Amino acid sequence: MPKVKYYDKSNIDRAVQDVINKVESYRSAELKYGVPKSTIEFKIKHPDHKNTCGPSPVLNEEEEMILVYWILETARKRFPKKANDLKSSVQNFLNDHPRKNLFNNNRPGDGWVKAFLKRHPEIVERSSESVSAASARVSEKDIRLWFSELETYIKGNDLEDVISDPTRVYNADETGFEVSPSTGKVFAKRGAKNVYTIDRGAAKENITVIFAFSANEEIGVPMIIYPYVRFPEKIAKSANPEWGIGRSRSRKDG
Known part of the structure; x- marks a missing residue:
């Protein structure tokens, strides 16, 4: 050809x-x-002849724009959709609104998803980062209030010298690693700096690692939190002796 x-x-x-x-x-x-x-x-x-090769899209322009809005809005709210979610949505729609198509049981395949993304370049597939529901609810107002309360506490207890000493100012952060992480990419708006997915509380085990660094570049002792009610002896014996280890209060506390 x-x-x-x-x-x-x-x-x-x-x-x-x-x-x-x-x-x-x-x-x-x-x-x-x-x-x-x-x-x-x-x-x-032939003024009405379409310009693209291949069969015409099964959904019309208005229907596809509804899908685009749905995808972008769910991503903005940190519940991004995967390719299978999009396929299922189209399948349910076609089951309720039958029309001629070449799909298997009204369910589009990977080729249709690829063509859909090509028609709507504002959507891309990205890897997402999980965040807890509590973290997702934190607002700018909450953060400013926290700093205000901290400042009040420091001044009320005559601790201003602490925050002026770089050896006493630390920044700590934790990172969770899923023992059985979910795989697959999600849809997001093109150009989005970060793509997050809110953890819906599924029963997954997490290992949490905590690091702390001081303002004068000293590194605190790292710590690993395991999701065990009873701590396994073999883990205690095999852990790095220079690291701290601990366990969460329950299997649900990552």
Whole structure:
């Protein structure tokens, strides 16, 4: 099969309009815009012919835009959708609104998803980072209130010298690692700096690692929190002796 040649749509439109308006002849329009005479003739004779190759999309433009809005809104609310979610949504819609399609049991395949993303470049597939529901609810107001209360406490207890001493100022953070992490990418808005997924409280085991660094670049003793009610002896014996180890109060406390 010969390779399909593509021409700039704006040049095709201008060539067609010039010929229709008798500004140019077929031949002069071909030379001026670089669009073959046969293409110009075809566009004039078949003005409603679609420009894309392959079958027409099963969903119309309005229906696809509803999907786009749904995908972007759920991602913004930190409940991003995966390709299988999109397929299921389309399948449910077609079950309720039957129409001719080539899908298996009304469920689109990977090819349709790829074409959908191509039609809507504002959506991309990204890897997401899980955050707890509590973390997701923290607002700027909450953070400012915390700092205000901390400042009041420091001044009320005459501890201003503490925050001016870099050896006594530490920043600590924790990172959770799922023992059985979920796989797969999610949809997000193109250009989004970070993509998060709120952990819905599924029964998953997490190992939490905590690090602390002082303002004068000293590193605190790292600590690992294991999700065990009873601490296994083999883990206690095999742990790095220079690290701290601990356990959560319950299997649900990562």
